[in-house]
Amino acid sequence: xxxxxxxxxxxxxxxxLLRELPICWPWLREVADQAELxxxxxxxxxxxxxxxxxxxxxxxxxxxxxxxxxxxxxxxxVLELFGRSYGxxxxxxxxxxxxxxxxxxxxxxxxxxxxxxxxxxxSDVGTQVQFRLVPLTRxxxxxxxxxxxxxxxxxxxxxSLVLALQERMHLPSSxxxxxxxxxxxxxxxxxxxxxxxxxxxRR
Amino acid sequence: xxxxxSAAAAARARNGRAGFLSPPAETIIGFSEDSGPxxxxxxxxTRDDCxxxxxxxxxxxxxxxxxxxxxxxxxxxxxxxxGFVHVLLAGEAALQTVRQLTGDISxxxxxxxxxxxxxxxxxxxxxxxxxxxxxxxxxxxxxxxQSMGVYRNTAGMQFCGITGPSPERAKPGPVAFISQSxxxxxxxxxxxxxxxxxxxxxxxxxxxxxxxxxxAAAAALAEDDISVVCxxxxxxxxxxxxxxxxxxxxxxGKVVLLAVxxxxxxxxxxxxxxxxxxxxxxxxxxxxxxxxxxIQVANVEELLWGAEGIGQAGQAILAGxxxxxxxxxxxxxxxxILAADSLERNGxxxxxxxxxGMRAISAVVGNRPVLNPVDGGALALGxxxxxxxxxxxxxxxxxxxxxxxxxxxxxxxxxxxxVHLYDALADAIARTGxxxxxxxxxxxxxxxAWGMDGLVIARGLQEGAIKxxxxxxxxxxxxxxxxxxxxxxxxxGRSVASPASEGH
Numbered sequence: 001x002x003x004x005x006x007x008x009x010x011x012x013x014x015x016x017l018l019r020e021l022p023i024c025w026p027w028l029r030e031v032a033d034q035a036e037l038x039x040x041x042x043x044x045x046x047x048x049x050x051x052x053x054x055x056x057x058x059x060x061x062x063x064x065x066x067x068x069x070x071x072x073x074x075x076x077x078v079l080e081l082f083g084r085s086y087g088x089x090x091x092x093x094x095x096x097x098x099x100x101x102x103x104x105x106x107x108x109x110x111x112x113x114x115x116x117x118x119x120x121x122x123s124d125v126g127t128q129v130q131f132r133l134v135p136l137t138r139x140x141x142x143x144x145x146x147x148x149x150x151x152x153x154x155x156x157x158x159x160s161l162v163l164a165l166q167e168r169m170h171l172p173s174s175x176x177x178x179x180x181x182x183x184x185x186x187x188x189x190x191x192x193x194x195x196x197x198x199x200x201x202r203r
Numbered sequence: 204x205x206x207x208x209s210a211a212a213a214a215r216a217r218n219g220r221a222g223f224l225s226p227p228a229e230t231i232i233g234f235s236e237d238s239g240p241x242x243x244x245x246x247x248x249t250r251d252d253c254x255x256x257x258x259x260x261x262x263x264x265x266x267x268x269x270x271x272x273x274x275x276x277x278x279x280x281x282x283x284x285x286g287f288v289h290v291l292l293a294g295e296a297a298l299q300t301v302r303q304l305t306g307d308i309s310x311x312x313x314x315x316x317x318x319x320x321x322x323x324x325x326x327x328x329x330x331x332x333x334x335x336x337x338x339x340x341x342x343x344x345x346x347x348x349q350s351m352g353v354y355r356n357t358a359g360m361q362f363c364g365i366t367g368p369s370p371e372r373a374k375p376g377p378v379a380f381i382s383q384s385x386x387x388x389x390x391x392x393x394x395x396x397x398x399x400x401x402x403x404x405x406x407x408x409x410x411x412x413x414x415x416x417x418x419a420a421a422a423a424l425a426e427d428d429i430s431v432v433c434x435x436x437x438x439x440x441x442x443x444x445x446x447x448x449x450x451x452x453x454x455x456g457k458v459v460l461l462a463v464x465x466x467x468x469x470x471x472x473x474x475x476x477x478x479x480x481x482x483x484x485x486x487x488x489x490x491x492x493x494x495x496x497x498i499q500v501a502n503v504e505e506l507l508w509g510a511e512g513i514g515q516a517g518q519a520i521l522a523g524x525x526x527x528x529x530x531x532x533x534x535x536x537x538x539x540i541l542a543a544d545s546l547e548r549n550g551x552x553x554x555x556x557x558x559x560g561m562r563a564i565s566a567v568v569g570n571r572p573v574l575n576p577v578d579g580g581a582l583a584l585g586x587x588x589x590x591x592x593x594x595x596x597x598x599x600x601x602x603x604x605x606x607x608x609x610x611x612x613x614x615x616x617x618x619x620x621x622v623h624l625y626d627a628l629a630d631a632i633a634r635t636g637x638x639x640x641x642x643x644x645x646x647x648x649x650x651x652a653w654g655m656d657g658l659v660i661a662r663g664l665q666e667g668a669i670k671x672x673x674x675x676x677x678x679x680x681x682x683x684x685x686x687x688x689x690x691x692x693x694x695x696g697r698s699v700a701s702p703a704s705e706g707h
Contacts, residue, residue, distance in 0.1 A: 113442050115487060131490030133442045140494055 007178075009200040010054050011091055017177075017200060021168060022160045023185065024194045026094040030054070031079060033088050040092055041075045048095040051078045052197075053086040059197075060122075067095060096194050101184030102148060102158070103129060106165055108178045116166060118144050118158075121184040134166045157193040161185075176202045223310035223344055224353070224404060224422060225360045228286030230260040232278060232300055240291050240314055240366040244352065247363035253373045255362035257286065278304055285309075287364055289352060293317040297348065298326050298333075305338035310414075312407070313347035314366075314385075319410050320349060327412045334413040344418065349409030351385025354392065357403055357428050365389065365407060376401015377430040378510045379423035381416055383408055383437045384464075387503055391433075394504075400511045403429050417444035420459065424451050431513050433460045433506040442491045449495025458677060459497045460509045463488055498676045505669045508661075512640075512670030513677060515659040519638045520677050526604040527678040528554045529671055530597040531576035534590075538609040538644040538664075543576045545668040551675060560600030567593045591627040598631035598639075604678045606632065607640040607671055629657050638674055642667030 009017070011030050019025070031040045053064035064086060066078045075092065082090050103121025108114050116136060119129030132144055141162040145155050161182075169177065179201035188194050229248055234241040241261075248255045260281045266274045278285055278300075284307035290297050293315025301311055311334075318327040327348065334345040346353065352365035356375040363373065367389030378400060380391045385407040395402050404426065406419040416436055423432050432452065439445055445461075452459045466485050492499045500509055513520065531546065531553055533539020543553060553575045556564055564574050567589055571577070579593050597606050608628050625641060632639035639658045646663040659674065661667030 109442075111441060115442070115490075129486075130493070131487045132494045133446050133491045136494070143494075 007202045008055065009202060010198070011089070014198055014200045015195075018168070018180070018182075018195075018198060021164050022157070022193070023182070024188070024192050026096055026194060026196065028094070029092045031083075031088060031090045031092065034080075034083055037076060037079050037083070041072050041079070044072065044075065044092060046094065047071060049075060050093045050095045051075065051082060052091045052093065053082055054089045054091055056086065069095075096186070096196065097189050098186035098194065098196075100148075101186045101196070103181070103183035104158075104161065104165065104185055105129075105183065106134070106169055106180045108169075114166070114169065116144075116162060118148070118162065120148060134169075136162060136166060138163065153191060154187055154193070157187075161193060178203050223287060224355045224426065226257070226286035226309035226362075227284040227307070228257045228260060228281075229255055229289070229362065229364060230262060230278060230281060230285045230287070231289045231291065232262040233291035234261040234263050234274070235266065235291075240351075243366040244289060244291075244364065247365060247367075250363065253356060253361045253363045255364070256360070258283070260285070278306075281306070283307070287312070287353065287362075289364065290314060293348075294321070294323065294326060298329055301330060301333055301345070302337075304343075308339055308343050310344040310346065310353070312350040312352050312364075313345060313409070314350060314352075316349050318348040319412060327410060331413045345413040346407065347409035347414075348412070349385065351388060351407035351409075353407070354388070354405040355403070356401075357426070365392075365405065372396040374399065374401040375428075376403055377428060377514065378402045379420075379426070379429045379432045380405040380435075380506070381408060381419040381423065381432065382406070382435040382503075383411055383416070384435060385409060387435055391435075391503055391507060394507055395510075398507070398511060400507065400514065415441075415444055417448050420448040421451060424448075424455050424457055429457070431458045431460065431510045433462075433510050435462050435464065435503050435506065437464050439463065439488045439491075442487060445488065445491050445497065446495045449492070449497045453496050458513060460506050460673065461492055461497050461499045462502050462506050463499070464502075496680050498673055500669060500673065508666050508669045509673035512659050512661075512674055516638045516674055517657075519632065519636055519657075520674055520681075526601055527675050528602040529605045529607060529675055530556070530600070530603040531607050531609070532594060532597060533576060533578045533609040534580045535609060535644065536578045536580055538642075539576050539578050539580075541644060542607070542609045542642055542664050542667060545664040546671060549668040549672045551668065551672050554602055556597070556600045557602045560596060560602060563596035563599065564593065567596060591630070594627045595631040595634070598635040598637050603637065605638045605640060605671055605674055607642055607667065609642045609644060609667075625658070632657055638678075640667065640671055640674070 012028060015025055027045055029040045029043055031037060047070045049069045051066045051069060053059060056062055056064050059065050069075045069078060079090055100120065101122035103117065103119060105117040106114065114134035115131050116134055117129050117131050130144055130147065132140055138159060141159045142155065145158045149155050149158060177200055181199045182195050184196045186194055186196060231241055231244060234245065236242055245259065248259050260275060262275045262278055264276045275281060285304065287309050288304060288311045290300050290311060290313045292300055294317025297313050297315050301313065304311065313330065317323060318330065330345055335342050337343055351367065354363050354365050355361065356373055365388055367386065374396050378395065380388060380402060382388050382391065388405050388407045392402055392405060404423055408414055408416060408419050416434055420432055420434065423429050448459055463485060489499055498509065500506055529551055531539060531543055533542065546553065555575050561574060568577060579590055597603055606628070610625065628639050628641065640661060641658050642661040642664065644664055659670055661670050
């Protein structure tokens with residue numbers, strides 16, 4: 001998926017840039033136009049799935065997401081409906097049963113300073129997040145995570161992700177990237193850290 | 204050379220850039236006997252109880268000698284060092300004057316506005332350029348524009364080089380105050396002195412273009428007698444500066460308290476026009492302050508309460524391992540209810556006692572569903588010994604670092620029974636090495652003059668909540684990082700916590 005005019009990169013293209021982060025990515029298939037609908041649906045490996053409209057802000061509030069799709073017929077109907085209503089691109093993704101949602105973000109400020117954000121995520125992100133100045137030590141990361149997550153294994157996965165994200169942003173290939181949002185991220189029923197949605201903003 | 208001058212010279216040699224806290228002379232440019240700032244500044248510098256030990260030069264090309272006062276036509280006529288130079292001029296006139304300065308200059312404070320605050324960033328930039336490269340051949344700290352000077356009060360150096368407050372009750376001590384607002388420096392000093400809080404140094408940094416809050420904090424933290432640095436800022440443009448201050452404070456085992464103005468839309472707009480400060484979003488500042496162990500409060504009054512509380516807690520805030528819980532005991536039902544509410548509003552939780560503590564407390568008050576907070580008023584009225592046992596049970600519970608007692612029965616003068624109650628708290632604290640806080644529910648109950656050794660005193664519920672929160676933050680930071688050896692404060696004879704951050 002190409003970089004949009006507003007500098008936002010989502011879906012598989014953004015995931016490709018973030019693939020080295022220690023987090024699981026759900027199965028994802030992008031649908032660029034109507035001609036790809038049937039092929040996309042037939043590629044679904046398992047149900048339920050989620051259909052999402054790509055490239056809109058506040059997708060939840062805009063009713064641009066449809067969950068709990070349990071079969072191919074429903075998936076096709078929802079894709080056609082969203083295509084008519086919002087246009088393309090759309091995406092099909094594996095639906096992960098999960099617990100609380102968190103948000104992790106990285107931002108390069110105009111002053112040239114990098115900050116990380118972490119807190120409760122999902123649709124009400126912004127109300128319960130904390131910011132820290134990069135670089136964070138492991139103890140900084142631990143204290144930040146500790147405010148929301150008490151379970152040790154979950155803490156360790158999140159700490160590794162925070163440290164990897166700030167490390168990743170120091171790589172030369174990150175040039176031009178000014179913001180990364182992993183929101184929401186969550187833990188699957190098996191306890192694995194999973195990204196449910198993500199965006200990259202580039203200058 | 205007098206002993207005091209010798210000490211000042213030694214301090215300059217030791218502190219490098221911070222040597223401007225021990226200048227060999229003071230020079231006031233633009234001085235006028237009948238204008239407010241100059242007259243007030245000279246009065247402060249020459250008062251008997253806080254007299255600057257070196258020469259004070261007055262420069263005004265338009266004034267002749269007046270009585271005993273001798274005016275110089277320019278700074279170039281000063282024989283010997285200019286020392287700390289106060290420029291009581293504004294805008295381009297101030298810049299021209301500064302550009303002509305040369306010789307032995309410890310620092311310059313530009314009092315007038317007309318720089319970034321008036322949209323003249325170019326003038327402010329030129330001032331910054333002069334600070335870095337000038338005829339003296341070395342960088343010179345320039346405070347301001349819109350500075351109101353520097354105050355220093357320690358065994359080796361006293362000078363009240365600021366306009367405004369009368370230093371007649373000046374008291375040296377372990378607290379430093381840094382402010383972008385000059386008037387608040389005077390207000391802070393007056394309030395501190397009236398409460399008996401000693402202030403070792405204060406900086407009015409104004410627009411802070413050439414000499415930032417981080418520079419001022421570095422200077423204050425380098426002073427052996429300073430253990431608590433309070434900062435009032437109208438914005439933080441570089442988060443890294445805040446991180447640096449936190450790191451230096453942690454390394455030196457000192458505490459930094461921060462209040463940032465301009466959180467409201469109106470305040471933010473005014474801050475920008477007041478000192479030209481472009482503020483970073485407040486939640487970023489809060490996050491970085493927390494990351495680096497800087498304790499944030501809401502305003503200057505809370506800075507003073509926090510600094511006073513740390514001083515009153517003294518050594519006890521350091522000792523006692525990893526506990527940082529707060530227990531709240533009331534001698535008045537209404538008072539303890541309101542105190543609990545006030546603590547919660549300020550983010551202080553009241554954890555229940557440990558199982559061992561619960562047994563000890565229940566033995567005194569009987570089985571109750573909630574044992575923190577607890578109203579021990581009825582016990583106190585009839586059974587003083589029971590109250591003593593109750594207080595001791597909380598103090599001995601390893602979950603608690605701070606035991607707060609709401610005393611609502613009128614102080615001073617307390618009745619003999621009440622003296623016994625407060626003695627019980629002081630005794631329990633002394634036995635256990637915990638921090639005891641005596642909170643009056645209303646400020647006027649305290650009548651301003653009472654205090655008890657070893658106890659933190661809070662005049663009112665909000666003051667109590669802030670002191671408890673600050674003390675808990677100090678204890679928590681130390682508990683998280685493992686406490687460094689306490690650092691003794693020369694003036695106060697007390698030590699404060701190493702404000703270890705989330706980790707460096």
